[in-house]
Amino acid sequence: MARESEIIRKYNTYLRLEKSLSPHTLDAYGRDLDKLLSFAAAEKKKVTEITYEDLQQFVARLHDVGIHARSQARIISGVKSFYNFLLLEDYLKVDPTELLEMPKIGVKLPEVLTLNEVNALLDSIDLSLPEGQRNRAMLEVLYSCGLRVSELTSLRYSDVYFEEGFIKVEGKGSKQRLVPISETAIREIRNYLFDRHTINVKKGHEDILFLSRRGTALSRIMVFHVIKVQAEAAGIHKNVSPHTFRHSFATHLLEGGANLRAIQEMLGHEKITTTEIYTHIDREFLRREILEHHPRNRRGG
Structure with a gap:
């Protein structure tokens, strides 16, 4: 041996x-x-x-x-x-792992905000603060485009196509994708640009869209902090993070009838199986809709 x-x-x-x-x-x-x-x-x-x-x-x-x-x-x-x-390699004749079982792993459904909660969170932003409009535009883009937090913080001004209604996003493995952006998000970005032009931008950060007051790209931690503060201000008791916005974006699209493959493209998922977690949420939504609205399930029917 x-x-x-x-x-x-x-x-x-x-x-x-x-x-x-x-x-x-x-x-x-x-x-x-x-x-x-x-x-x-x-x-x-x-x-x-x-x-x-x-x-x-x-x-x-x-x-x-x-x-x-x-x-x-x-x-x-x-x-x-x-x-x-x-x-x-013939080091063994019998596999001792053959009957070894994997631990049970339940499908952990991601936390999702309702549309009312998204609106409440965005409306809770104090626009009189110097960073107020930036935060509103930033969170609107996060929800409107379903971005990862790293994609949001590295988003470039030159990658926002205002007239065409698209943004170019660099995702995992430097893979680029075009994502449609809502009119609302475009409007919020345009409003933010008035504040952005007053910032003394540091060298190397000139093209970064969302800037800190110091003129540098925002850190992921800063985005987490902004969301935590606004969720609290809006009275939302769920565990809200940048990824919650991404999950909510995908879920709301699916509930609205969007094709799973289209959502996969929007999110920049390599495999459709990664996107399929949203079908678990959607099935629960459909079940609830049927139970609440089907005439055979109404009380006294």
Whole structure:
């Protein structure tokens, strides 16, 4: 039997060359394997001697130290990948992970604001403050276009096509997409530009649309802070973040009858499955609509 260090070296080569995993994913697999190796060492066993019962104990310990179910599932997936490799390379004859179950992960539906709550939050902004109109324009764009917070803070003035009604957004992996922007959001941006022109803009930030009072791009933390303050001012007790606006944008589109593929394009999701979480929300909405409005469900019918 080859030494453990030799097996692990071959496994890393297998992941990199045959599975073509990214460096980030390779790091994650390595950390998961380290947890298994530490466990095996504590049990005074070689990793090739670990049994199904041992692995049950391993998973129980992950749970006991408070590792979240989703993270547990990822670690187990990494362990299964390792033992699958050991089988392929004939280091083992039996896979001890074959019966190992993943922890149950419920679909966590994202927090969503109603249209009234979105309006209340925007209306709560004090426009007499120096940053008031900026905040209103910023949150209107966040909701109107369903942007990620990083896309909002890096949005450039030159990427707003006022006449055409589009903005050009640079998303994950520097992928660009065109997103329609509402007339309301365009109007709020135009109003904000009067204030923006009075700011002494720092070098390198001349084309950034939403600026801090210091003349630099806003930080993500600042956007979070603005939203928290306004949610409180509007009397909204939900846990509201920039991502809540993105979820609300997608949900309201779906409720309005928009095509899931179109929403995927707007959000900049690589896979339609990422967008499909919104169908869970939409099904609940449809169920509620049917129960409330279907004549067979009305009281006294």
